[in-house]
Amino acid sequence: MPVRIRDAAVASAMFAVPAGPAQAVIDYTGLQVATPLLGRAICSLAFIRYADGDLGPYHEFAVAFLVKGPERIGAFIHWLPVNQAFTLDAGRTIWGFPKEIADIPMDLTSRIKRCAVSFGGRTAIELAVKPGLPTPSGAGTPKVDAYSCLDGVTRRTPWTMSPSGVRLRPGGARLRLGDHPVADELRGLGLDGARALSSSTVAHLSMEFANAEEVGK
Secondary structure, eight states: OOEEEEEEEEEEEEEEEEHHHHHHHHGGGTOOBOOSBTTEEEEEEEEEEEEEETTOSEEEEEEEEEEEOSSSEEEEEEEEEESOHHHHHHIIIIIOOOEEEOBOOEEOSSSSEEEEEEETTEEEEEEEEOOOEEOOTTOSOSEEEEEEEETTEEEEEEEEEEEEEEEEEESOEEEEEOSSHHHHHHHHTTOTTOOOSEEEEEEEEEEEEOOOEETTO
16 A cells, blocks of 8 residues: 556546435435535546556446535545456455446547446446546646445545546536445436536646545544
């Protein structure tokens, strides 16, 4: 430790959702959603292509919620499908991330970035992100507390990021929800056809994940 990711590419979108229903989704964790907008929580969807790192190359899709931490706002990872077995085992064992194996084809090289998550040929989620405007080098959030909850245990993992080639824009995402319990939860938050607050792409991202600590210990 720490586990290092030397190069990854990311596309993501953030949505404002009703705080009450969002809290109901994550009540199993003991955490509280953050409400930076009055009465609204933030749900973030992201797809990542890991090209070079300690866990090998793989694809990943993340559903996360901003949550209140003891020192700063953190990101609770509610769902994290991946397409390789090694990162599945490492993620669940080391950090308690809720990883499961899925088919995750993605395109992060075209103008519009696209990703789909499917199980046995049945689509769970599809996300497309349009390009935004380039931001100055060093923009973004370099340090995040990543929270997870697996088998009734909530954990916090310090997570450091170093992005380059960042582009941002308002809106810019199209989400299609399919047949999966997480898709049904997002549908219940009003995300079917919803407009994103913002979307972003990162051409190159390096990261470090430290050891996880159980929350409250």
